[in-house]
Amino acid sequence: MQRKRIAIIGAGPSGMAALRAFKSAERGGTDVPDVVCYEKQDDWGGQWNFSWRTGTDRYGEPVHSSMYRNLWSNGPKEALEFAEYTFDQHFGRPISSYPPREVLWDYINGRAVESDVKDAVLFAHAVRRVEFDSESERFTVTVDDLRHKATITEVFDEVIVATGHFSFPNVPDFEGIGTFPGEVIHAHEFRGAERFAGQRLLLIGGSYSAEDIGIQSHKMGARQVTMSYRTQPQGFAWPDGVDEVPEVARFDGSVAHFVDGTSREFDAVVLCTGYLHHYPFLPHESRIDSPNNLYPDGLYRGVTWQKNPRLHYLGAQDQWFTFNMFDAQAWFVRDLILGRFALPDADERQAHIDEWKSAYAEVATDEAAVRFQADYIRDLIEQTDYPMFDLDEVVATFLAWKADKKVDILTYRDKAYPSVMTGTMATVHHTAWMDELDDSRERYLSTQLDADEASEPVS
Template sequence: MVERIAIIGAGPSGMAQLRAFEAAREGGAEIPEIVCFEKQSDWGGQWNYSWRTGIDQHGEPVHSSMYRNLWSNGPKEALEFADYSFDEHFGKPISSYPPRAVLWDYIAGRVEASDVRRFVRFNTIVRWTRETEDGFTVASENLTSGDTVTEQFDRIIVASGHFSFPNVPDFEGLENFTGEVMHAHDFRGAERLEGKRVLMIGASYSAEDIGMQAHKMGAELVTLSYRSHAMGFDWPDGVEELPLAIGFDGNRVTFRDGSVREVDAVVLCTGYLHKYPFLPDSLALSSPNNLYPDGLYKGTVWQQNPHLFYVGAQDQWFTFNMFDAQAWFVRDVILGRIELPDAEERAADIRHWLAEYAALPDHDSEVVYQANYIRDLIERTDYPMFDLDEVVRIFQAWQQDKQVDIARYRDKTYPSVMTGTMAAVHHTPWLEEMDDSIERYLTPVGHPASSSEHRDPRPGAHSARAKTLPRSGLVGRDGAAARV
């Protein structure tokens, strides 16, 4: 009998898994029956931007934490697919730091070149899962019709991500704060912060990027508040770092070092929780956001039940191509091309990777560690090997670029590890670019739409809206428009 496989989620991880099975089918392999459950109306996960926050139109928690003005905060050369280059998709060099719509177009383009969409049930949420003697029972609901279906599957691949359930700490007096409070998960754009004094609580990528977005959009003052260590960049005028906020009194905030600031808005950049409400405790990963969650053999196989897999569950330096490496490995386990060792040997392998992780001294070594992890997976499959050491060098250069100029590092360019193509310089420096549409981004230099007369989304701005260009030559998306 043909096995039935459930993939939960059609974001970048689920899309990688679909592509992995399709690549095997194209190579002549017989693949299992696949059902991919996706609660949103289209694939792309976090990259499938929605204006909605809190609860969606079906009364379900909004999945995406994406905001309008997001540009890649890491070089695209570090996340490029080994089997589908940016050159192949766009037909020309583009910059190293594209906006969200461009990256969404890229990841969707690869899977839309095949017929894997037929495997996906959109607007369908998995309600619960139960282990059985011969697999799993999965109950799902079509959010449009309200119909509920209970089915049997031999294996489950969890590809739902772990950046959707916000970690929301409390702070003394915050209930009486007179301004606006939101978690980064609900942040949708910095235009509303123009002229305001903004407090970012957190010292990682969300705080850094949303803080700089607020500065770019004209915030009067951006204060970043750290718990343990300051990010320590050479911040531009109007951006500062202070120790942790310890108390609120109206719009006055007191910090651990005794500093006091008056603020108009607070953004909690305090991270996310591993949360899988559709799984029982016996199957649900419970871990801090780290590079090697305990309980997963090769970072993918659930130790307590090796018929359950996770893709994209770790903290990420690498993203899209790491999801590919994991998806190809999971696929080959399911197809019988890779034989899993017994439980004791798997546990020893997990301990080995955890011990190496615990000994890492700095961020540079973390990048090398994750590169070695990806190499270990790729060497076991037929996924195209690429120069992981060169990607490490790009990451290290990226970190140095940020130290030199946090406001302008996105103007740097790198060569593709896959094709050697040098990235193009975007026609407008990031700090001055107020229109992040794919049409403007791909506009040739010298076209009227690439002049200074373009759309400025900030309240009160009076720039002319950029002329849009037809989408000819781009991969379509059925009518629809990390460290990334």
């Protein structure tokens, strides 16, 4: 009997989770399908594969990553830790709860390297079309090999879409914004806050991107940071030089007018207005068409396309949990493909979707949202051999993080939490986050003595 062939589209954290899941089954003695992963970037890591480029990459493809140079984790690493590859295992010693970008990339790369799955990834391969033939019940996948300028076509039994949904910016229009003489970019194009030193910066948006880019810009010397919200303010105790105002009504040159009748002059604008589900390689009937929420419509158990259960999505949800949720989803999809449990019929699947959508409709607070996603992950893990971990303790870590931010938005990254997986208490970074201007892995992993010596003036 011919082995199944599985296509994974994207080698970011979700695609890497799928590769790890199949490798785990293979190491356990299971005969697994042939797996091919297509990644349009030159390396894996998805958003965590930082590029200085914006707009288009070296091949003329839209730049995928929205990562910026001086990003530090804005949530505790203890909430995203892999259950079967811990921070202790990777670094060999405790580290702080809020690592910078390079350190988190090193962690996810380390697990993928340990999995020995890189030979399953075809880099610089952009998927152009995925077509399903209902007669043969197989997919034809058309891919451009960007390095060799060749188009290839392959046939697969099932497809896993792991491209994420934080790379195609939502760019609304504002009356008069074309008259603004300064820089206007989307958060997708933001690469570093130093560029706004001494400037009056307007961030349009009231969520995590606005919060983090705003505080980063304040840290790097912006003259004034103003965040414009549409529904409600974030409500933190902002430091002097940072504040929130209601929605923008219109622009008149460098002046922004707000719906409360106030106005201010700005030097630059960053649109922190979110992202759209965008799957141009899929036919419209196979694409998620949903706002960014915790339970997108059309997905059985949040992963399998109801209209065609041979098509699966990983990481399509809005996210409190990240890496370990992608694992839970990947292990479930893997076991479904391996036939370790039977797929219910369409009516049963729809009833399951409706049940979870009904539960999601009752979610009214951040705490309820975190618990909803924890319950979702628990439901997936209970059906696979992925190591169960204390999801309630992760919820507690999330809630403590939220409380720390309310106390002081500038110092919450200096807090430490214990690992849910190992119990190891995180260290406190040798330098307070507001004072730490070197985001490199080398600086971060240096000792206090090393850090002190590095900060001494040269005589």
